[in-house]
Amino acid sequence: MATRLQFENNCEVGVFSKLTNAYCLVAIGGSENFYSAFESELADVIPIVKTSIGGTRIIGRLCAGNKNGLLVPHTTTDQELQHLRNSLPDQVVVQRIDERLSALGNCIACNDHVALAHTDLDKETEEIIADVLGVEVFRQTIAGNILVGSYCALSNRGGMVHPHTSVEDLDELSTLLQVPLVAGTVNRGSEVIAAGMTVNDWTSFCGSDTTATELSVIDSIFKLREAQPSSIVDEMRKSLIDTYV
Amino acid sequence: MPRRPSGRRLAKHQPLAFSPFMRSLAFASTARRELPHSKDCQCSEDISFDEKEKLPKLSKKQVDEQFGDDSDEEDSQGDVQADFEFFDPKATDFHGVKILLQNYLDDKEWDLSSFVDLILEQTTVGTVVKVADDADEAVFALVTALNMARYKDNKCFRELKEFLRKVCSEKNIVNDLEMLLEKKAQDVGLLVSQRVMNLPPQLLPPLYDGLFDEVSWATEDEPSEELRSSFRFKSYLLVTKIYKLKNPKQRKPRHGEEDIEDTIFLKPEDELFLELSSWSFTYPMRSQLVTSKEMKNYQLMGLVMAVDANKIPKFRQMLNSLID
Numbered sequence: 001m002a003t004r005l006q007f008e009n010n011c012e013v014g015v016f017s018k019l020t021n022a023y024c025l026v027a028i029g030g031s032e033n034f035y036s037a038f039e040s041e042l043a044d045v046i047p048i049v050k051t052s053i054g055g056t057r058i059i060g061r062l063c064a065g066n067k068n069g070l071l072v073p074h075t076t077t078d079q080e081l082q083h084l085r086n087s088l089p090d091q092v093v094v095q096r097i098d099e100r101l102s103a104l105g106n107c108i109a110c111n112d113h114v115a116l117a118h119t120d121l122d123k124e125t126e127e128i129i130a131d132v133l134g135v136e137v138f139r140q141t142i143a144g145n146i147l148v149g150s151y152c153a154l155s156n157r158g159g160m161v162h163p164h165t166s167v168e169d170l171d172e173l174s175t176l177l178q179v180p181l182v183a184g185t186v187n188r189g190s191e192v193i194a195a196g197m198t199v200n201d202w203t204s205f206c207g208s209d210t211t212a213t214e215l216s217v218i219d220s221i222f223k224l225r226e227a228q229p230s231s232i233v234d235e236m237r238k239s240l241i242d243t244y245v
Numbered sequence: 246m247p248r249r250p251s252g253r254r255l256a257k258h259q260p261l262a263f264s265p266f267m268r269s270l271a272f273a274s275t276a277r278r279e280l281p282h283s284k285d286c287q288c289s290e291d292i293s294f295d296e297k298e299k300l301p302k303l304s305k306k307q308v309d310e311q312f313g314d315d316s317d318e319e320d321s322q323g324d325v326q327a328d329f330e331f332f333d334p335k336a337t338d339f340h341g342v343k344i345l346l347q348n349y350l351d352d353k354e355w356d357l358s359s360f361v362d363l364i365l366e367q368t369t370v371g372t373v374v375k376v377a378d379d380a381d382e383a384v385f386a387l388v389t390a391l392n393m394a395r396y397k398d399n400k401c402f403r404e405l406k407e408f409l410r411k412v413c414s415e416k417n418i419v420n421d422l423e424m425l426l427e428k429k430a431q432d433v434g435l436l437v438s439q440r441v442m443n444l445p446p447q448l449l450p451p452l453y454d455g456l457f458d459e460v461s462w463a464t465e466d467e468p469s470e471e472l473r474s475s476f477r478f479k480s481y482l483l484v485t486k487i488y489k490l491k492n493p494k495q496r497k498p499r500h501g502e503e504d505i506e507d508t509i510f511l512k513p514e515d516e517l518f519l520e521l522s523s524w525s526f527t528y529p530m531r532s533q534l535v536t537s538k539e540m541k542n543y544q545l546m547g548l549v550m551a552v553d554a555n556k557i558p559k560f561r562q563m564l565n566s567l568i569d
Contacts, residue, residue, distance in 0.1 A: 006354065008352060008354065009347060009352075009353075009354055009355070009357055010347070031354060033354065188339065188340075188358075189340075190340070208358070209358050
């Protein structure tokens with residue numbers, strides 16, 4: 001089920017946190033309400049790590065990761081890197097990369113199998129993503145925006161993209177990513193999906209301005225309810241089937 | 246949007262702005278400013294209008310401000326043309342207004358979204374300032390007056406009152422505050438005024454004139470007697486921010502150095518309001534605004550004051566002469 005929360009009166013929870021299937025990162029300096037919301041959902045399942053990156057709190061937008069690894073930008077300090085390596089499970093590889101586009105969370109959208117990357121990322125970075133995160137990397141744009149990490153929230157079960165994405169683009173991306181996609185908004189009409197929410201395979205956290213309609217779309221596309229897939233998923237099914245054998 | 250203090254002697258600062266227009270506006274140093282055009286007629290019957298049409302003859306609330314004659318946006322030292330327009334609040338302004346009110350109650354977590362909704366629902370009294378032909382529809386300034394009793398059942402107002410009671414540390418004012426919040430709430434208007442830091446001061450007289458005019462028209466034009474009387478404010482409550490010198494009297498001005506001001510007002514009209522207020526108190530704020538190094542000796546303080554409604558005409562006069 002999706003949970004609504006705020007970070008210091010700010011509804012952009014995807015900026016101050018990063019959620020994957022193996023761990024959860026949260027920014028320091030928020031109130032206890034913020035952490036307790038995460039803890040009540042995740043405490044026994046995955047570790048919740050409080051950290052900063054490069055001394056800032058916008059960790060969700062600076063790093064990219066999944067259950068296999070975590071990529072942090074060159075601005076990450078040695079202490080922060082060590083803290084992350086110590087706190088995260090051993091199977092998660094933490095790698096600091098030297099990439100000019102240092103807001104990795106804005107440039108890379110990934111789940112455990114596939115990643116979308118900013119078109120201008122270095123070739124080495126693309127190789128490191130494929131290596132560390134164990135994913136197939138596709139350079140794409142979303143509704144004409146190159147910041148794929150900002151305008152797409154992705155899990156292994158579904159994804160949500162910028163509301164102005166055309167139907168053709170949705171089909172194409174859905175085929176690439178092999179998950180159902182929906183074009184939607186979060187936080188009362190905000191187009192920056194990944195800044196307004198964070199999601200993994202069984203739970204999601206959205207800003208408290210998110211309307212009930214937006215929340216129900218999130219619940220259904222990411223399959224957070226136990227119920228049967230809704231009509232949204234049924235419509236997408238056509239694009240999921242590549243070939244009949 | 247990050248806010249900067251518009252103290253009197255700040256050096257030219259680096260602008261932090263997200264839209265090309267805001268960047269050029271922030272870069273503009275000394276703009277030669279013309280006096281505002283006189284306001285067009287204000288039709289009190291039909292206050293709401295479509296902002297996409299600029300109807301010069303029929304426009305209800307429209308003030309054009311034109312700055313300088315050089316509209317070259319690449320010249321970072323040049324003047325910037327800006328046409329500001331005043332609008333009634335409407336629901337789509339939600340995100341812009343919310344950003345302006347982010348620090349309204351310091352770092353307290355409260356129902357800011359419903360507070361913004363209340364402001365936007367009250368279309369008869371309240372003004373939102375935007376730039377003409379701006380696709381983003383960014384909100385540059387907001388001013389409104391909310392009756393304390395009318396909204397007292399809303400969670401956001403309860404949280405606001407609780408916050409004010411908590412931060413009031415001066416014992417002799419606590420009773421006055423309590424009166425305004427509870428017993429006399431029916432006659433008290435919460436005057437909310439927030440804007441981006443570098444907004445030209447020429448906009449202030451028409452902005453405040455507009456607000457107080459709307460309040461007096463509302464006392465005649467509102468559909469029900471209850472609503473009409475809810476705008477007959479006897480006093481206004483203001484919650485705002487100032488910078489106070491951290492260690493006064495410790496720094497003697499050396500030869501060649503200018504006088505250090507005790508208090509820096511982020512909004513010039515706050516100084517006038519403070520002068521005319523019946524009481525006021527300050528409280529230290531935990532959140533910090535983005536500042537320059539000249540401000541390192543100053544502490545951001547919240548300022549709460551009450552101004553009697555009968556002092557408003559004097560305020561309007563003082564504001565007009567201050568800006569001119």
